[in-house]
Amino acid sequence: MYHVTVKDIARKLNVAVSTVSRAFNDKGEIKQETRDLILKTAAEMGYHPNPIAKKLFQQRSFNVGVIIPEFTNSFFPDVVTGIQEVLFKEGYQVLIMQSNESAVNELENIKSLESNMVDGIILSITSQTSNVDYLKKLNEQGFPLVMFNRVADEVKASQVVFDDYKWAFFATEHLIYQGYKKIFHFSGPKALSLSRNRMQGFVDALKKHRIPVTPDMVIETGFMMADGERIMQQQIDAHNLPEAIFCVNDTTAFGAMKKLKQNGYRIPADVALVGFTENFVDELVEPQLTSVAQPTFEIGRTAARLLLEQIESKGKFTPQTIVLNGRLNVRESSVKLKPDYSS
Amino acid sequence: MYHVTVKDIARKLNVAVSTVSRAFNDKGEIKQETRDLILKTAAEMGYHPNPIAKKLFQQRSFNVGVIIPEFTNSFFPDVVTGIQEVLFKEGYQVLIMQSNESAVNELENIKSLESNMVDGIILSITSQTSNVDYLKKLNEQGFPLVMFNRVADEVKASQVVFDDYKWAFFATEHLIYQGYKKIFHFSGPKALSLSRNRMQGFVDALKKHRIPVTPDMVIETGFMMADGERIMQQQIDAHNLPEAIFCVNDTTAFGAMKKLKQNGYRIPADVALVGFTENFVDELVEPQLTSVAQPTFEIGRTAARLLLEQIESKGKFTPQTIVLNGRLNVRESSVKLKPDYSS
DNA sequence: TTGTACGCGTTATCAC
DNA sequence: GTGATAACGCGTACAA
Numbered sequence: 001m002y003h004v005t006v007k008d009i010a011r012k013l014n015v016a017v018s019t020v021s022r023a024f025n026d027k028g029e030i031k032q033e034t035r036d037l038i039l040k041t042a043a044e045m046g047y048h049p050n051p052i053a054k055k056l057f058q059q060r061s062f063n064v065g066v067i068i069p070e071f072t073n074s075f076f077p078d079v080v081t082g083i084q085e086v087l088f089k090e091g092y093q094v095l096i097m098q099s100n101e102s103a104v105n106e107l108e109n110i111k112s113l114e115s116n117m118v119d120g121i122i123l124s125i126t127s128q129t130s131n132v133d134y135l136k137k138l139n140e141q142g143f144p145l146v147m148f149n150r151v152a153d154e155v156k157a158s159q160v161v162f163d164d165y166k167w168a169f170f171a172t173e174h175l176i177y178q179g180y181k182k183i184f185h186f187s188g189p190k191a192l193s194l195s196r197n198r199m200q201g202f203v204d205a206l207k208k209h210r211i212p213v214t215p216d217m218v219i220e221t222g223f224m225m226a227d228g229e230r231i232m233q234q235q236i237d238a239h240n241l242p243e244a245i246f247c248v249n250d251t252t253a254f255g256a257m258k259k260l261k262q263n264g265y266r267i268p269a270d271v272a273l274v275g276f277t278e279n280f281v282d283e284l285v286e287p288q289l290t291s292v293a294q295p296t297f298e299i300g301r302t303a304a305r306l307l308l309e310q311i312e313s314k315g316k317f318t319p320q321t322i323v324l325n326g327r328l329n330v331r332e333s334s335v336k337l338k339p340d341y342s343s
Numbered sequence: 344m345y346h347v348t349v350k351d352i353a354r355k356l357n358v359a360v361s362t363v364s365r366a367f368n369d370k371g372e373i374k375q376e377t378r379d380l381i382l383k384t385a386a387e388m389g390y391h392p393n394p395i396a397k398k399l400f401q402q403r404s405f406n407v408g409v410i411i412p413e414f415t416n417s418f419f420p421d422v423v424t425g426i427q428e429v430l431f432k433e434g435y436q437v438l439i440m441q442s443n444e445s446a447v448n449e450l451e452n453i454k455s456l457e458s459n460m461v462d463g464i465i466l467s468i469t470s471q472t473s474n475v476d477y478l479k480k481l482n483e484q485g486f487p488l489v490m491f492n493r494v495a496d497e498v499k500a501s502q503v504v505f506d507d508y509k510w511a512f513f514a515t516e517h518l519i520y521q522g523y524k525k526i527f528h529f530s531g532p533k534a535l536s537l538s539r540n541r542m543q544g545f546v547d548a549l550k551k552h553r554i555p556v557t558p559d560m561v562i563e564t565g566f567m568m569a570d571g572e573r574i575m576q577q578q579i580d581a582h583n584l585p586e587a588i589f590c591v592n593d594t595t596a597f598g599a600m601k602k603l604k605q606n607g608y609r610i611p612a613d614v615a616l617v618g619f620t621e622n623f624v625d626e627l628v629e630p631q632l633t634s635v636a637q638p639t640f641e642i643g644r645t646a647a648r649l650l651l652e653q654i655e656s657k658g659k660f661t662p663q664t665i666v667l668n669g670r671l672n673v674r675e676s677s678v679k680l681k682p683d684y685s686s
Numbered sequence: 687t688t689g690t691a692c693g694c695g696t697t698a699t700c701a702c
Numbered sequence: 703g704t705g706a707t708a709a710c711g712c713g714t715a716c717a718a
Contacts, residue, residue, distance in 0.1 A: 006695070017696085017706095018699095018706075051460065054695080056711070056712090057696050059710070071424055078414070095437075096437075114391075116436060117393065284624060285627050348710095348711055349712070361689065362688060368713070398712095399695070
């Protein structure tokens, strides 16, 4: 694998390397015909500027790191797609890393990206992350950083978030309007502000409609399908079933759905379900799952734009928080069946 | 963001930069105590070797590119996870790119990775890729290359594949053993060898069991859910329904399932379904979908190991093809209901 | 065992 | 308009 360099072209054309360089980074300070000649022979020789040398000189890597907790749900891949869309156009490479919901991996990833001289990092913290000192330090040093969805509020960096409170409120209110009174919430890890916000939305919606809120109505579950299954089974075993459940995400809702069906309960007749963070599977399961849709691609694009802004505004930069809007997709799993008078 | 360099350490300690460098790349040719001192002060000063300079010198990027058609199904993310697992341990960064099932993007991605001096590329070609000249050239130049699942046979590179023929054969035979006779196949894009192999497995299974094969039994569908929906609706409209369908993947099977249900058909009573490439959704849909499971993570790990082998065996390297094994997960969608004598 | 000097491929800053 | 040269940070011959 031999790579053609500026030197090769310079030698062949009997010009100086700086002239060759100028031909490529055209700033008008080169004669048109020399430029054309150089570009032509360069193409013939199969020359490509060596990006590594360029990076070394410019002290910029044009790499951006993205750290996400997992890959298996479509949420994060979709966000990453949005991120890539914007950054790729601007000439950046995107290094994607997976923390696998492990705070240890996450820290390793951050350090690895840092030592690879990425120009900035976009991340969504794990559900286990408790210590964000490193991120905080990085951010205070002015290192470009954007967090999305799962954010650490102690770190004063740019954020792209969803109004979890509002949409949890709406989702819960939707259940109330359907006529359900005994409503539970399967919550995410309380360490994440996202979980706390969704929980608060749930609680406040009940309060608004004068439905008494007791501690047993909120059950900390987790984010995985297995979590939903486990907690649902516990409730079934304890003979403590509500009329409806608002789940912190679709995945846990699927777990709950599975266990309910296994135990012979009908959805929504016996227990209604609402999820969160739209998934293409929602329309495939039976009954179809009501869920709150987040603008995944737009989250990614916005995060990328914020990061670019910070990278390019050498120094003086004030972090911004952008809140994106969503929408409630009402489907079979949450709609109260009207009494059937026809038969 | 000021970065500490070898120079800073050398100045502080009054030694030569080469001594500092030696301390890090320890080959025993340095006094133990100088080494320790240098390492200690380096740590204090927060020194990290600049990977870009290292790459420029070593003419190696320790980056590996991965190009996949899409991110939304869990198949590719899972494979990528396996790839990262192996490569990350060996000190490689993985650059992930998405071709979005576009042959144009794919070529751009390859060139972008190449010009970024990745040490090798792992890829799965798009369903649109017809011209693989560029890949062929790359491969013939000795550029490390591994293809998985969706491979281009004209390119004599290492491959990690699944025995699509065998498992399509088994899946079809399973339907035959259930007693179905009129069986259709919704095939993938014929341009992909993967599609042709699955189709051939289907055809040969029918032949083995002396079921006549007619051209209308194989319908080129595509890979997306929308494809499955469209083709299914066409069959329904044409009143041309089989007793069972073997779909090229789960996604098209979901599409078919959706349309069948919408039109009031029961699965498997009216039409049985079998998919391919296991998906966590299979157990969530109703009825649960029978599917062939592929060892996704292992595919990734194997591809990564093959690539490493080629990267490290400077020059003399013979491409290998590794065939991985799978398994048929039989679920409700394909099991023939026995006549019910109980009622 | 340590220091000097050079090269990796690029761009910017000087001269000319 | 063009050429020579230094610099980016590192690793390695070679010299000391």
